[in-house]
Amino acid sequence: MSKIVSIGTANPRYCHRQDDILQFMLDATNPDEKSRKLLPLLYKRSGINTRYSVFPDFSLSRGNWHFFGNNCVSPTLEQRMKLFNEEVVNLSETAIKKCLKDTRVEEITHLITVTCTGLSAPGLDILLTEKLRLPANIIRTSVNFMGCYAALHALKIADAFCRADASSKVLIVCTEICTLHFQKSNHIDDVLSSTLFADGSAACLVSGNSKDSGLAIKQFFSKIALAGQPDMAWQLSGNGFLMTLKNHVPKLIKEEIGSLLHSCLNQLNLSRKDISHWAIHPGGKNILEAVENALALNHNDLAVSYDILRDYGNMSSATILFVLEKIMQKPHTRGNIFTVAFGPGITIETAMLSL
Structure with missing residues (x-):
């Protein structure tokens, strides 16, 4: 029976209070009167105190924004993917190092990368193989664009690898930079998304050795x-x-x-x-x-x-x-x-x- 041996998590350096993100939303979207009344209610009921992002804009006042510009001009998909590629490897590496604190990288037989917030080729799997100095012939799998349940899908794949070969040690890393996709919009779907999503990475090690603890x-x-x-x-x-x-x-x-x-x-x-x-x-x-x-x-x-x-x-x-x-x-x-x-x-x- 395969086991989750360890889990490591990481977040970007910018931690934002939910109240500050609300103020950013009010400044950035310039909502109509109805939305201006609705937004504070949604944020108050969210159950969230803090969220993390790869950029500082959500805690800054208008005129000091970096990624979105002083007038909150919507970045292009190319600009968003450029920042994703700049941030995703280091954030993933931090989570992986915490996960593998008691495991040598050389022991890893499989790598599964998971994300739905950025796409590129070569992808995160190859970039991490290089960064972590994993073997060039490591078995790689990418789970892309499946959303919030994708970690469990990745665990299914890892479990299948381990059942096929009990010597397998499968590294899964899920890294999402959701705040890249903030939309300057008063549409209710975008408003609801703005109350919830944040950036983070989590890695887990799955072993086929039933004697391992986990x-x-x-x-x-x-x-x-x-x-x-x-x-x-x-x-x-x-x-x-x-x-x-x-x-x-x-x-x-x-x-x-x-x-x-x-x-x-x-x-x-x-x-x-x-x-x-x-x-x-x-x-x-x-x-x-x-x-x-x-x-x-x-x-x-x-x-x-x-x-x-x-x-x-x-x-x-x-x-x-x-x-x-x-x-x-x-x-x-x-x-x-x-x-x-x-x-x-x-x-x-x-x-x-x-x-």
Whole structure:
């Protein structure tokens, strides 16, 4: 049985208070009267205190902005991808070094890179192979543009590698620079996105050696709620990537999560009482509350997810690994961990882990 041996996380150097990002939004978008009243309400209800970004603009007053310019001119896709390529390798490397503090780079047999906020070729996998001095013949896989659930998809691939060869040590790194894609817009989809997304990186090491300590990977299960396809989407445009995020996404997740959990438990011949911890992707406060209500959980059951949302916001694919890292760090973590993340489709991806 393959195991998650270690997790390392990293954030860019600029930490922004949610109140400062709100002020930036008000200055940058010059909203109409209705939006000017709505924005403070959305930010106050977000459950987020701080978020991280690769640039300082969100804490600066108009006239001092760097990336967006004094008049908040929307950068082109080329400008956004240039900054992505300048920042993504170092941020990934920081997370990887934390993850591999007890493992030699030479032991790594596979590299899986995950991102949905930047695309280029040669990609992050090759850039990291060079930067980390990994073997030129290392087995590389890239998971691109799958959104917030992509870390669990990468874990599926790593688990398959380890089951095929127990000597495998698979390094996964999820790095997202979401704030690159801020849009100067008062459209409700862009406004909702502006309240949530942030930058971060998380790396994890998956080993095929069952004697290694760590989180055992017991099962994966996924479902697509096809009715929600138009409600959560991620598209390229000349002015960056455009997020569609409808406010009834939590309702759709609430309708699906109960039956999905039931199917997961049936496959493993487990019951609800066999779950000790809940690692829920903090896609937003409303999503966490929807899961909490649908599964009859209490706020404390999802405390780690709420904490990650409060301190970091939604870092897309990296976020669920932040949650798992914090659960692993608890001194007396034992038992089964039901892990779930959500993304375009609407896709609900789960993993049952145990420690």
